[in-house]
Amino acid sequence: MSINELITASNLIGNKIPLWNQGKGGNCSFKNNLIDNIIWIKASGYRLDKVSLESGLVSVDIDKASKKLLEIFHQFSNRDINYDDEKDYENILLNSAYHTNSNLKPSMETGLHIVLKKDFVFHFHSTAALIMYEFKDKTNEFYKKYPQYKVSFIKFIQPGLELAYEVWKKNESDIFILQNHGVILQSNNINILKSWEMMEKEFFQFIKRPDVNKLYTSNANFSLKGSSAPLKFYFPDSLVFENNLISILKFIKTKNGQNYYEIDPLKKELDKNAFELWEATSLIYNYFPQTLEIPKEAGKRTIDLPFEKHRVSQTQ
Known part of the structure; x- marks a missing residue:
């Protein structure tokens, strides 16, 4: 388990375009609480397929950020999250970062990566996850095929602070399927990415849409030549x-x-x-x-x- 594995996983996700990620979206992290108090996470506005040892990663003090996050979270049992909270959240992350490169900011999803306790956390904009959420009330039996994973579904909420708070309340889950926002995976090794890809493919078989699985082949045509679409706000x-x-x-x-x-x-x-x-x-x-x-x-x-x-x- 290492930063090298984090880079390998980040590049893997970042190159599965557009099934897993698009543009500068998504964020991955690595931490090892037995060794130090640092989480390494993709920088805000940086492409996952460009992350390397030299660029695209930010380190954050886990204890410093966690303490402040929990102070905010405990307030939300009595009131809604407001814009001032969002500004406070941004400052918590900025003030907890080790600024080896002042041009890089921690990902806005750093909060959810911190509250999840396993070594690796991967959040990316899986197109399959959006469909899984749409079918969640009809596919309970499907997830029973994966007893090794605890799966949670989260209705669309704001990225950043609100999502971190919701994940914190369900932080024992291994897989979070997000409405209009993809998936979050947490594991102590990066092999969960292989398991997730298999789950995606088996899901389309389960809902009797095996035609979708042709998109996973290396020569898939994502341009859908000759087709058009309305401007939809799915993400x-x-x-x-x-x-x-x-x-x-x-x-x-x-x-x-x-x-x-x-x-x-x-x-x-x-x-x-x-x-x-x-x-x-x-x-x-x-x-x-x-x-x-x-x-x-x-x-x-x-x-x-x-x-x-x-x-x-x-x-x-």
């Missing part, structure tokens, strides 16, 4: 980087009151991150068009989060 990043998405799309048609778009081939290379996000959007819509989007009010709050504003500023 927080779809909201945060809406303008980036719009900038690379071209209008195709209006159908049933919805505008349909495709990637503009002349602009495809302008924004790799937005292109990957559109691939995931188009994939989900064309295979599972009934998938719910992030509620509008929740979406407005997401865009206003301090950490999200920082991520947008990095792309400008």
